[in-house]
Amino acid sequence: MKIQANQLEQQLEKGLSPVYLVSGDEALLVQESCDRIRKAARNAGYQDRLTFHADPQFDWNRVGEEFSALSLFAEKRRIEIHLPSGKLGDGRAVIEHFLQDPPEDIILILISARLDAAETKRKWYKALQQTGTHLPLWPIDADKFPGWLQQRARQQGISLTRGALNLLAERLEGNLLAASQELDRLALFAGDSTVDEASIEAAVQDSSRFNGFELISETLAGRATHARKIAGALQQEGENPLGFLTVLTRDLNLALELRIATARQSGGENASGFLKKRGVFQPQRARAIEQAARRLSRAQLNSAFELCSAADRAAKGFDSLPPWHHIQDLITLLAQPDRRISDTP
Structure with a gap:
């Protein structure tokens, strides 16, 4: 079942679904919707929480083992899986198996970037529509x-x-x-x-402090010196980088999509029209994404996603290195000149 954001509270009052998929590129809306689901789940007795971050190196067997092992315990648990790419990849079989007969002692929450059309045609998504709830969240016009x-x-x-x-x-x-x-x-x-x-x-x-959105602009522009200064100030202030990373990953994805679109079409696609179709209306942000798409190679962008994922994991306590270490590496990477690595789709 697919619902709109304004239907979530009413749906939660009627009862919990065994699985929720919350998808979208607006980090604030995704976070607040997930918080509402978590609160309802806690009130229903699902106190324990287990979180996974499904980056490209993630072993989905760990999730399958948890699904099987939980029946041995009396506690009700919430299992949350973050999907930064918006794709299940190797996890499709695990989730499909779960959806065939969801255990009563588990609430599964999938937290995803915006799904593309191809993903919504897959077997796992169709099964989720029958068994659970999908809450797609869109940018505010x-x-x-x-x-x-x-x-x-x-x-x-x-x-x-x-x-x-x-x-x-x-x-x-x-x-x-x-x-x-x-x-x-x-x-x-x-x-x-x-x-x-x-x-x-x-x-x-x-307020003399820098903010994460200035850091995003400087990082996309490749202005490493100023970006490092901002990152250092934010680190000293104890700033949580998760919001910054979510927004940066979204804009890097758009830059990659724009680069691929312009490479595939003869004469290139109009960047302004491409970005407006994807909800980017602010000139400053559109300009930063367009410049990044022109300046950065696909190899650089793919490496940037890996560093964003590493920083995200570190911010959540899954890495011995601090998240700002990976962010500094990311700033350096995106400041490097394009060495014209092949961009063949």
């Missing part, structure tokens, strides 16, 4: 972003003037993670006062 921002501010008890709302919407350019962080900061800065344009300017001046 540019014309709806101010309304989303206003509603979010009200939920946090923040009163924005129209001028403040317009200023925030212009600066945030539809970036939901940045919007959430900015509203959190404004809630602390403004207290019970109404937030106007002057308040926003004062809050910006009061």
Whole structure:
């Protein structure tokens, strides 16, 4: 069964599905939807949690063993599997077997990037549609972003003037993670006062720290010196890099898709039209992705995905090295000149 975001709460109140697939490239929406499912599962007695990160080197036999072993225990458990590429790959047989007869003591949550059309035609996805719930999450349209921002501010008890709302919407350019962080900061800065344009300017001046979205722009542009400075500052401040990595991986995927599309079509596809079809409407972000697609080879982009995955695993405690070590390697990689490695699709 496929549901919309506004149907999730009602669906959870009716009862839990044995498996949930939450997919999309908007990290904030994915995270918050998963949190709602986790809360409902905990309330239903699924207290234990086991998390897997299915990168290209992942051994899916580990998941199959957990599915088989759990019947020996009395505890109800949530098993979460992150799919950064949006594909099951070698895990299809394991998930298909699970979906044939899901154990009552397991809630399975698949957390995925946006699924492509080919993946939705596979046997595992069709089985999930019959047995579980798929929640696809889409970016907020540019014309709806101010309304989303206003509603979010009200939920946090923040009163924005129209001028403040317009200023925030212009600066945030539809970036939901940045919007959430900015509203959190404004809630602390403004207290019970109404937030106007002057308040926003004062809050910006009061905060001298860098942010992850500036790091994304500098990394995509290959400006290694400035990117390393930002990364170092964020590391010293104890910033969690997971949000940054999710957004960077999304934009690197778009850069790779754009590079492949332009290589396959005679005369090349219009980059602006290509990106708008994929929900990229902000000129600054579109320009950064287009420049990365032109500047970076497919080999560089594929290596970048591996480093993003390594940093993501490290941030979640699955690596002895800190995540910022891999991020510094990523900055170096994306700053290297294109050595014209073959881009044959």
